[in-house]
Amino acid sequence: MTATRPDRPDLPCTRAESCVVACAEAWRGAGEVMASPFGTIPSLGARLAKLTFAPDLVLTDGEAALMVGALPIESRAADLVREAAMPYRTVFDVVWSGRRHIMMMASQIDRTGNQNLSAIGPHHQPKVQLIGVRGAPGNSVNHPTSYWVPDHSVRTFVEHVDVVSGVGYGRALAAGSGATRFHDVRRVVSNLGVFDFETPEHIMRLRSYHPGVAVGDIVAATSFSLVIPDDVAETRLPTPEELDLLRTVLDPGARRDRDIRS
């Protein structure tokens, strides 16, 4: 096999593959919950987790059904085997029961885990209109919620997001027990590293940096000051089995590398 990282011939994987494994890890130990990944990399992560260490995960077909197994990312609708119906209205039965761990995207995220999907600038007349809050407010106070940010920069990792869509720790606390009871912002995975909120005041912490990324790169690309443990580790490498599943089964067309380049 040729080296996958010209800059790091010692590494067996691309950056995109590190990101997929980092996303998959978010669902480790999740048990029988609905995994709702948004974007190619989180979708591959959820499928990889289901095929390896999280076999009970429940995945949807992206339409109105739950699907058996974990098929390649470019599967045709006709190839999917469906196990149950899940129209949009019933998704709320799952969301509000808590049996779900979503990984949404974030146009902005801040140091206590507030996420913005709605608008950049003042909401009454945005500088940039985004897609809208979607289900982020409800998701984030009802079940584990993680985020995927493919373009880590000072514009995406900001001191304060412009419109709080997904609710972070500080805002949940201020809103009271109705918000904190099931609030659990678990992970943030970016193209540079993995972050969590496992600090006394739930301030974002660097959990691991992806192979080939320096901690200083992450600090420079983040607008606020992260908690950085002295013993912060590198994101674990994919196992040979995981790499094989990813490259030959789940994503032989290497769509992952179109999202994130090494």
Place this chain on the structure above:
Amino acid sequence: MSDKRTTVDDIVGELRSGMTIGIGGWGARRKPMAVVRALCRSDLLDLTVVAYGGPDVGLLCATGKVKKVVCPFVTLDSIALDPHWRAARQQGRVEVMEVDEGMFFLGLQAAAWRVPFLPTRAGLGSDVLTINPELRLVRSPYGAGSPYLHDPADADVELVAMPALHLDAAVVHTNRADTAGNGQILAPDPFFDPLFLGAADRRFLTTERTVDNGRLGDEGPLGTVVLHRLLTDGVAETPGGAHFTANPPDYDRDESLQKEYAASAGDPDAWEAFAARYVHVSEDEYRAHVTERTERAAR
């Protein structure tokens, strides 16, 4: 039994400027586009549009029909954001009540059930409550000591009181309907269409094909007839009435026309050309232009 057959023009004829109108479907899926086009051609103004938004919202904004939109998002699915919506928002041409998807669902449900609000955690802690300053919280009346308190954390808990989203009128598109006003959705997801109808004073279906009352079972399992006639006042047959949005199994989204629609947002000449062929025309002319376009592409 009354015959509820009507026409798209008669549906729009019942609507008035300033009304609050619910539009069924989701994003760029099974939107009642024939009615949306007729609204765009009408002299109606200052509408409040309530929708899981797609090109319905974008087109009505682009033609200046909208005062306010109530939605959790506006998307074209295969194109993340409707650029006509983006332009209307960034130019400050429309008001918006932006809420969480689940809050939106509960607002329709509350209206359909004739209660003023329904409680939910969704929205707590988020800017949905600050960008909509008239939204209120409600405190649970079940405190410590109540025999009905299951989870101690819920004693006196404060939740969002999602207000009923009452609609003056609602329009949804179905694959089939019958003359009595029963509607059949042959695609796997009825979305929130029963609730849009339930939340409205005047309730309209458009449909690909109308059959005699009692014959919808011939078209698919009775379980697909999710819109019964207690929810409807009128049914208009309009083949291709959801085009260019997706309406399986009758047709998929016309991605090519949707792209042309999206691309016209940044360019007044392109928008004028698009509107002249696909908006300011009768439904028959619309279908003819779409057929012509498809044939041209195939050559």
